[in-house]
Amino acid sequence: MFDIIFSGLSSIFRYLFILLIYLFMFGIIRLIYLDIKGIKNKEIRGNTYLKLINRKDSLPFKVDEFYSLVSNVTIGRSKNNKIIIKDPYISKKHAKIIKERNQYFIEDLNSANGTFLNSEEIMDAAILKNGDIITIGSINFLFVTEQ
């Protein structure tokens, strides 16, 4: 009696197992798909962003192609910055980009090697315009704001 009930139960459960296994795989493949799609979509991140000018593979440290500037952003080598770049010529807290009344300002945070805007050193803070080139350490960023 037990055997008959069990084999019936088991035959019903096999459908459930196959369903669960395939749902699991669907979940994994979906996550991988989103992961790959996310790499492409990083290019379009808001209207204002920093674009890397250097060739990415010429740099020995990790740096992204694009950094979006949604809110106030700090750049530096230590972990509590928004944009972390492990360039030896960048200070722990190097620079800050602030948004105020639809205008973007860049401020140098007393960095050792300085921050340059269109190859001129910033003394305190400067207004950013579309197409400005920001040099931090050995990295050149293009400031882009699309309106």
Added chain:
Amino acid sequence: MATRKVNFKRPQNFLFFLNLLSLSLVILYNKSFDRLSVGVVVGLTLTIYISNLLLLKISSGDHYLLQIVSMMMSLGIIMIYRINPELGFTQVIWYVIGIMTFYLTYFIIKKITFWPKCMKLYIGASFLLFLLTLIFGSTIKGATNWIQIRGHTFQPVEVIKILFVFFLASYYVNRNKFENKYILSIIVYLHIGFLFIQKDLGSAMLFYMVFIVIFYVYENDRKFILINIIAAILMAILGYFAFGHVQIRVEAWLNPWSDISGNGYQITQSLFAIAEGGFLGKGIGNGYPSFIPEVQTDFIFSAICEELGILTGIAVIMLFLILIYRGIKISLEQKNQFYRIVALGITLTLGFQTFIILGGVTKLIPLTGITLPFLSYGGSSLVMSFAALGILQVASEYIYSEQEENYEQGTKEDN
């Protein structure tokens, strides 16, 4: 709608339910409702779930590897538990040890940075293990590749697999220091020769395949690669005529039906089992997987096909495909040359091992005794597969080069 969203974001939820349901069913089948069995069901399900959550907190690298492997692992344990509850229980213990090895390897490999510098150590350790197997090895199931210590057996070849990948990686990282392709190939062929003496043909084939692919990717001398392939084909033909056990394997592959009660017994029973299962399988407990000799190790795939259907069998193959895809992607994205080659080597090892055994049990290629990674019963195979996965996990992260590290320490004082 909301629940659906949450579910798809976390595939481990499906895994959780699958484990809970199927293990309960297996317990029902074995009619063992004691505290131990219930403990295994609850404990295993929670261990798998928590270890996956823990990885999200610890590692910044790939989070899919462990999930995929947990799925394979669960299918293996369900099947082994159903075939033999005692072996199933041992397998659960090995799994827990395996997970611990995974995290331990992850931390050790990440902390220590001089891995590319000890090439000679890897070669020495491999040959030491080979010699130990030759001297103290005991013959189990036709192959002399086991070492017995106080009743516990383990297969040194599982450790040598990882040492071999490390050796190849450290050779190609330091290629400008001591590049000599002849010495390299002599060392590799010595590895394969030792495996041949132990009659472990599957591993010999695996080592050769991994070597030839890494050689193909990193060697500049194209003609030498071709010579290697031709020499291997010649050696395989020579081996066929020189060794009786190779001939038996090939004959059992070409026509197992002529000697159905003898040499062809295992492979024909495997084919019957796969055919019996059909698309949806017989259901757990309704088939006869124990008709196949060695069903819990080499022939676990046939047992899965019989009781859970060829759809699950295809799912197993697809899981391995996703795993290999992730491995290759990790290898492509890794900037550090050493970890790049290691990731490629480990992915190749897992991939070819799967191909050799799945091809064997479905009569696509001659059958050679080798375990299906993460699914088969066996302590050393499982633990070392998890160690390999731990190394792959490290390789999936961004690894700071030594120069950067030194600079970090040197400039701690500024501003």
